[in-house]
Structures are given as structure tokens and as C-alpha cells.
């Protein structure tokens with residue numbers, strides 16, 4: 001006979017842990033299943049050269065309240081830190097430039113000096129002239145972000161600014177990304193403000209955060225996972241790691257979750273895993289499986305390293321860099337100089353020692369052979385810094401499979417179909433990773449809502 005709980009949560013990332021906490025708070029019996037041998041999912045701290053640093057998510061947006069609220073509710077508010085610096089660079093074939101004032105690669109003023117420095121005065125003038133043209137009444141509902149920027153600001157802005165920024169942040173080319181999925185309301189804002197740059201400026205200003213829009217936690221984001229795990233355990237949640245759920249199906253009004261060690265029965269099941277894993281788990285429910293299987297996900301690799309070189313003491317790339325795919329020889333899509341960005345990391349490693357993260361993977365594909373990544377990363381860093389470097393003191397390669405949801409064309413239609421199908425199945429919730437955007441705030445809010453939703 002199947003073991004019974006009120007709620008079964010599949011996935012022990014931040015989404016699953018938050019859902020487990022919500023359910024436990026309402027007094028329900030909860031079992032959380034995690035396939036791996038650790039909890040936290042894309043939040044992972046790892047001892048590197050003597051200090052634990054993040055090899056997955058390393059900060060959180062403060063333009064939305066959810067993450068700060070969660071951190072505060074766990075008694076960790078005094079660990080919230082602002083970045084020591086948040087001035088990333090843009091690396092393009094023409095060179096390395098300060099990041100222009102922009103919203104996800106859309107400059108807020110195409111004539112600003114920082115934009116002119118990258119694309120040249122002529123292209124900047126052309127961009128401004130294009131964006132001054134009357135805004136059409138309507139665009140294709142599924143227009144890509146790349147197409148929208150090309151239409152309003154021209155190809156140069158797409159190639160030199162939007163592509164490295166969207167590629168660095170979402171591992172996706174803007175020509176493949178549905179504009180409204182990445183920036184909800186961007187077409188209406190462009191109409192309202194009479195141009196795309198003006199829309200970007202207004203949307204950035206409306207976020208209400210003047211300085212760094214991202215904060216972190218002293219000790220790294222894994223501190224949040226540790227506190228959350230302790231909290232849910234204290235509330236009686238049964239946590240089973242190294243337990244991969246194989247399938248979910250309905251038996252009358254009960255939900256049955258199959259695992260290698262037997263079936264679990266529950267009134268409610270929350271599937272808080274990445275979209276591809278969710279599609280496999282829910283293969284027996286075609287109305288849910290079909291839209292889930294049409295969602296695109298991408299793999300990324302983070303290569304973290306500790307090294308010493310006097311040039312790095314001067315923060316030559318600010319807090320990091322986003323890299324255009326057209327940049328000769330460089331394979332990485334983004335770089336974070338973690339010991340320049342976060343004071344606690346700088347202090348922990350001491351003078352002269354640095355932590356740098358390079359990330360790889362574009363449009364769902366990692367083209368670099370993983371066994372060659374130490375050499376590739378070393379070469380990339382030499383190219384980006386323009387100097388010869390010694391060997392690394394310590395390294396770690398973290399592969400994130402299917403962890404980033406890629407909102408390609410058709411994304412919102414698929415999400416709407418998925419939500420409608422799930423709403424027809426009482427007791428089921430699917431807060432799949434990235435469904436509310438690739439970020440902690442969206443993940444936390446949909447995890448909380450998922451429990452409220454199954455409760456009703």
C-alpha cells in the first residue's frame with residue numbers, strides 16, 4: 001500500500017522548499033522528494049580554495065519583494081549585502097566597453113556617449129532616427145525581442161548590445177526570444193512612450209531601484225537554502241534526497257507519485273522541477289504534458305576558478321562582463337569577477353586572491369567539450385584580460401542541465417495552455433523552474449501560489 005501524505009513536493013530546489021514550507025505552515029503533512037543528494041537546485045555553495053562560494057545563482061533582484069521577504073522571514077536580513085561594485089562591461093569585436101544604461105540590452109538613449117562608443121556616431125544617429133519614427137498600432141503578438149529592437153533601433157544595437165546582454169543573462173539569442181515573454185508590456189510601453197528607448201527608460205525608472213538592482217547574501221545564496229531546509233525540517237516536512245520521482249498519475253481523487261522505493265499517495269502534488277523533467281513526470285497526463293514538452297530549456301555551465309594576478313587587484317572588468325558571440329576566439333558568454341563584485345568574497349580570499357566565474361552555453365547548446373573547459377576558460381580569461389595568467393589555484397565546473405527556461409517564440413501560448421490544463425486537475429500544481437521567469441523572485445512567488453492553488 002502506498003505511503004500517504006497530504007502534499008507531495010517533487011524537487012528540492014528553492015521552489016520545492018518554499019512550497020513545502022507553505023504547505024507545512026497550514027498544518028499539512030508534507031513529503032519532499034529530491035533526485036540529487038543535496039537540496040537547493042540551482043542554488044549551490046561549494047568550497048573553492050578554502051571558502052564556500054556560489055556556483056549557481058549568486059544574487060537576487062530587489063525590484064521585486066519576494067526574495068527579501070523570504071530571507072527576512074528566515075531571520076537572515078542582516079546577511080543581505082549590496083554588491084561592492086555593479087559595473088559590468090560589454091565585450092564585442094570592437095573592444096571592451098562600459099555597459100550602457102539599458103534595459104535587457106535596449107539602450108535608454110541611443111545617442112548616449114556609452115552607446116556611441118560601442119556602435120559609432122553614425123549608427124547611433126540612425127538608431128535615434130528609426131526610434132523617432134511613428135510607432136505602429138500593432139506588432140505580431142509573437143515578435144522576437146531581436147526583431148523589435150532591429151525595427152526600432154537597427155541591427156547594430158542588436159548585434160553589439162542586445163545579443164551579448166540577453167545571451168549573457170538568459171543564454172538565448174534575442175532573435176529567438178519572444179519579446180513579450182522576456183519583457184512583458186514592452187510593445188504597449190513603446191506605443192505609450194513613442195519609442196523603444198523611451199519605453200526602456202520608463203520601465204527601468206518604474207522599477208524604483210536607482211542603484212544596483214541585485215543584492216546578495218554574505219556567505220552566499222546557499223545560506224538561504226540551509227536556513228530553509230532547517231525551517232521545513234522543524235515544521236515536520238519529510239525530506240527524501242537521492243529519491244527521483246519517476247511518474248505522477250491520478251487514482252480517483254488521489255495523486256500517486258512513483259519512486260524507486262515505492263509509491264506515495266497524496267491529495268496534492270507539486271511538481272517543482274525543470275520543465276523537461278516535469279514533462280517526463282507528467283507523460284501520462286497529455287493535456288499537461290503537451291504544452292510542457294513544447295517549452296524550451298537550456299543547459300549552462302559555470303566554470304569557477306581561484307587565481308592570483310596583480311591585474312585582477314584593479315578590477316579590470318568591473319564586476320564582470322557580458323560577451324558577444326561574435327567576439328573573436330572567446331568562447332564564454334559571461335564573466336563574473338566575484339571577488340570584485342562581493343566584498344565578503346574579497347575579504348574571505350584575502351589580498352591578491354581572486355574568484356572568477358565564466359559561463360558557457362548559448363541557445364540551449366554547450367559547444368565546448370567539458371573535459372577541455374579548464375584550458376578553454378584559461379585561454380578565455382587571458383583574452384578578456386589581455387595578459388598571460390598563471391595556472392588556477394582551484395576550479396569547479398558546475399553543469400546546469402535544463403535549468404534555464406528559454407522563452408522562445410510561442411512561449412506565452414504554451415504557458416497559458418499549461419496553466420489552463422493544470423487548473424482542470426484539482427490537486428496538481430506545476431511551478432516548473434523558470435515558468436515565472438528565470439529568477440528567484442518569480443520562482444518563490446509561483447511556489448507560494450502553487451500551494452495556495454492546490455489547497456483550493
Ligand SMILES: Cc1cc2nc3c(=O)[nH]c(=O)nc-3n(C[C@H](O)[C@H](O)[C@H](O)COP(=O)(O)OP(=O)(O)OC[C@H]3O[C@@H](n4cnc5c(N)ncnc54)[C@H](O)[C@@H]3O)c2cc1C
Nearest residue numbers: 011013014015035041042057058059245277403433439440
Ligand atoms: C547558473 C545559474 C545562475 C543563476 N543565477 C541567478 C541569479 O543570480 N539570480 C536569480 O534570481 N536567479 C538565478 N538563476 C535562476 C534561479 O536559480 C532559478 O530560477 C531557481 O533557482 C529555480 O529554482 P527551482 O526550485 O524552480 O528549480 P531548480 O533549482 O532547478 O530545482 C529543481 C530540483 O528538482 C530536482 N529534480 C528534478 N527532477 C526530479 C525528479 N524527477 N524527482 C525529484 N527531484 C527532481 C533537481 O535535482 C533540482 O534539485 C540562475 C540559474 C542558473 C542555472
